[in-house]
Amino acid sequence: MNTIATDLAERFRTDGFAFPIDALTPAEVEQSLAACHTYLRTVSAAGGALARYAVFPKIHLVSTWADRIVHHPAILDAVETLLGPNLLVWSTNLFVRPAHSGSSLAWHQDAVYLGLNGFQQHAARVWVALTDTTAANGTMRYARGSHLRGALPHRFSGSGLEEIMRGEEIAVDIDEAAAVDVVLKAGQCSAHHLAMAHCSGPNHTADGRFNLAIDYITPQVSPTAGEDSALLVRGTDTGAFSRETRPASDFDQAALREFYTAVARRQKRIDQTVRSRKGDHGEGTDRDPA
Ligand code: NI
Numbered sequence: 419m420n421t422i423a424t425d426l427a428e429r430f431r432t433d434g435f436a437f438p439i440d441a442l443t444p445a446e447v448e449q450s451l452a453a454c455h456t457y458l459r460t461v462s463a464a465g466g467a468l469a470r471y472a473v474f475p476k477i478h479l480v481s482t483w484a485d486r487i488v489h490h491p492a493i494l495d496a497v498e499t500l501l502g503p504n505l506l507v508w509s510t511n512l513f514v515r516p517a518h519s520g521s522s523l524a525w526h527q528d529a530v531y532l533g534l535n536g537f538q539q540h541a542a543r544v545w546v547a548l549t550d551t552t553a554a555n556g557t558m559r560y561a562r563g564s565h566l567r568g569a570l571p572h573r574f575s576g577s578g579l580e581e582i583m584r585g586e587e588i589a590v591d592i593d594e595a596a597a598v599d600v601v602l603k604a605g606q607c608s609a610h611h612l613a614m615a616h617c618s619g620p621n622h623t624a625d626g627r628f629n630l631a632i633d634y635i636t637p638q639v640s641p642t643a644g645e646d647s648a649l650l651v652r653g654t655d656t657g658a659f660s661r662e663t664r665p666a667s668d669f670d671q672a673a674l675r676e677f678y679t680a681v682a683r684r685q686k687r688i689d690q691t692v693r694s695r696k697g698d699h700g701e702g703t704d705r706d707p708a
Pocket residue numbers: 526527528616
């Protein structure tokens with residue numbers, strides 16, 4: 419491992435995050451962002467499951483622009499230094515904060531609702547900036563080192579996936595003075611641990627903020643319950659996830675079939691995960707590691 423790679427892995431381990439990582443070229447950013455806008459218009463017009471699951475969790479199964487990003491060599495090289503040579507994509511998430519949007523996300527850890535065994539050592543979320551990200555446009559903030567505190571108690575204010583992603587909140591204090599703004603140029607990315615506490619703010623600028631988040635896992639990760647699938651993007655896979663196929667073109671018939679199957683399977687599992695967390699432990703008092 420070279421010095422830069424060692425440094426990246428070391429920061430990821432101790433801080434729980436590492437950025438900036440240079441990834442997409444300006445031309446790739448321009449192309450991806452244009453394709454992303456087209457994608458959002460298309461799924462919105464299509465309605466149904468395509469619209470319902472437009473921003474989570476399998477964008478890369480129907481969109482060649484997202485497929486290209488999850489396979490981007492610079493991103494995979496960085497993730498390989500963190501997780502090793504065998505890599506799968508478990509999820510893609512599109513985070514859009516429109517111009518002058520007052521919405522924000524409270525402090526939370528993603529790991530508490532993902533239902534993955536082995537994520538502590540074998541998973542990372544890569545947050546790719548398709549536009550510049552700044553404090554002014556409500557970029558993500560990290561609580562440095564919070565991944566070492568394990569699963570923090572969360573208040574769940576909703577029951578569906580959408581509500582949980584919007585409404586979950588950590589019930590313990592975060593030291594705001596130690597919070598770090600994820601400031602990136604378009605094309606750069608950041609990697610963070612799935613137990614990293616993070617939040618994001620309102621967008622006070624005249625331009626939308628677009629980020630694609632990619633959850634990378636290794637074959638050591640497995641679902642806590644139920645059947646699930648993932649896409650092998652580097653190395654070999656001997657793991658517990660059903661194998662997914664890349665889209666040949668945007669929304670082609672085989673890709674749509676793959677997408678519908680994968681999101682239905684995932685939704686079932688997330689429902690189970692959320693139900694068991696709320697039911698077994700009582701809302702807001704859960705301290706078990708996810
Ligand atoms: Ni999150």
